Amino acid sequence: MQKLFHFDCAREVYQADACIISCFDARFDLALRKFLKRRGILTYDQIKIPGSAKALATPDTEADRDFVLRMVRTSMRLHHSTRLWMFAHSDCGAYPGAPVETQTADLQTATQVLQGAEPTLAVQCFFCDFDGVYSVD
Ligand SMILES: [Zn+2]
Numbered sequence: 001m002q003k004l005f006h007f008d009c010a011r012e013v014y015q016a017d018a019c020i021i022s023c024f025d026a027r028f029d030l031a032l033r034k035f036l037k038r039r040g041i042l043t044y045d046q047i048k049i050p051g052s053a054k055a056l057a058t059p060d061t062e063a064d065r066d067f068v069l070r071m072v073r074t075s076m077r078l079h080h081s082t083r084l085w086m087f088a089h090s091d092c093g094a095y096p097g098a099p100v101e102t103q104t105a106d107l108q109t110a111t112q113v114l115q116g117a118e119p120t121l122a123v124q125c126f127f128c129d130f131d132g133v134y135s136v137d
Contacts, residue, residue, distance in 0.1 A: 016079035017041040022087040024048040028128040045075040051094025056110035089128040
């Protein structure tokens with residue numbers, strides 16, 4: 001190996017303020033990070049999946065849902081995450097032409113899946129639009 005970049009990373013294992021599930025759409029990265037910081041979520045495990053909640057609510061295969069649940073459980077085990085915040089967003093490529101209600105319904109279904117699998121996990125859902133972040137009940 002050849003060193004290409006120097007940066008001193010913290011070595012201490014952390015306790016995550018939250019586990020985050022979001023889409024990998026980079027347009028919302030900055031808003032998401034700023035929102036999390038504003039809400040006191042400074043250290044987090046972020047699971048980025050195209051379509052976010054879709055992999056839990058209406059996965060292409062059961063294996064997709066299992067994989068996401070394993071990632072969540074790994075966050076709980078290694079970094080003691082006790083809450084999970086899940087984000088959908090406007091103009092998501094996983095929901096072409098779908099109304100926002102389709103995504104909020106998937107967020108609610110995904111919440112049920114998560115709470116069924118991990119009842120102690122506190123789940124909250126949000127929707128990122130081009131003008132900010134909204135709560136989803
Ligand atoms: Zn997306």
